[in-house]
Amino acid sequence: MRILMIEDDAALARGIAALLRAAGHAVDHVATGEDALAVVSGEPYALVILDVGLPGIDGFTVLERMRRRGDRVPVLMLTARDALDDRVRGLDLGADDYLRKPFDPEELEARVRALGRRRGGDPVPQVTVGTLTINRSTAQAEVSGRAIDLRRREWSVLEALATRAGQVVARDLLLAEVFGYDEPVGPNALEVNVTRLRAKLAPDGPEIRTVRGVGYLLDPRGR
Template sequence: MRILLVEDELDMASWLVRALGQSGFVPDHAPDARTAEAFMAGTEYDAVVLDLQLPDRHGLTVLTAMRAADNRTPVLILTAQGALQDRVRGLNLGADDFLTKPFELAELEARLAALVRRSRGRQHPRMQCASLSYDGESHAFTLRGALLALTPREHAALSALLLRSGSPVGKSQLFGKVFSHDSSAGPDAIEVVLHRLRRKLEGSDVRIVTVRGLGYMLEGIGDDDLAR
């Protein structure tokens, strides 16, 4: 899941980016409202974690602008302001959830997963392609019933491909799902991630194919193809 973290406390942001990345999320960090709006203009996010006290604008102003522009991305407000009136105002302006600092990482991750589930209209999201399955509750992939060990980047790439299995995903779109905005990786770095994924799927009934001019596609393999 691609997450935008809007947080001006750099130590807090650094910790969250690292921790969320280790849990299979793909976080981008914006230290202020202006950067956040630039990111949202060019990237589709699964959820936004929004601090209220930003250096250039109040977080609720950012939220109001998002909803006015019909941006329905789920927003979790994360702030030290825990007063009831702040929570009520945020929720009335279109926030989906509210978490007060200090907080436990596990609770933040659980709340983000719940927000994304609700936004997709599925209570317990489970995606499948042949014997490859993704459980939205545990964020785990299984292949033929066995847990599939993946790095965060492999996890992000496979999630994007599985979400659109049977249809090609463009190279630049896939790159955007896997690498953060401040990554120094070149466009071809996605090939390295896909190469590792193909090796992990080898011998199974699922494969990643290159669709010339369109990108990459995850597809199930029939018994006849497996026998060849």
């Protein structure tokens, strides 16, 4: 998923970003509410991780303004506060989940996965496309029972295509979901990952078709 993290604690932000990137996500980071409001609507984020205690515009205000202008992206709020009123306020403003600091990394990962599945309209972690099965909780994939060894970016591309199987996914959308805005991206980075995926899905998996000038489609019918 493409995730926006809004956190002013630089050390914590680096740790969360490293954790989520290792799990296959693209992560963008801003440290203030002002910056968050400037970027959140312009990118196809699947999830926002929002700290309550931001300098200037706090997390509650950021969330309120997002929802007021129609941003429906799922929001996981982080807080060092333990007050019930704060949790209730965040949920009433439109937060999808709440996590209190300090938290266990595994719990953060699990909540991120759950919110990502909910956004896709499918709370079940397993997705089947023809002979391909992917598990979004474990980031594992199989074709006809054969495990596929995937690199982080390959997994991100495959998940994006598999959850939209049979639909054309625009190249620009794939790039935006797989790579963060501060990550160096070569001109053929997406094509390289698609080529590797095709080889790993062959000979009995679904086919990734190129729709010239538009993007890619994962064909459930296979070859």
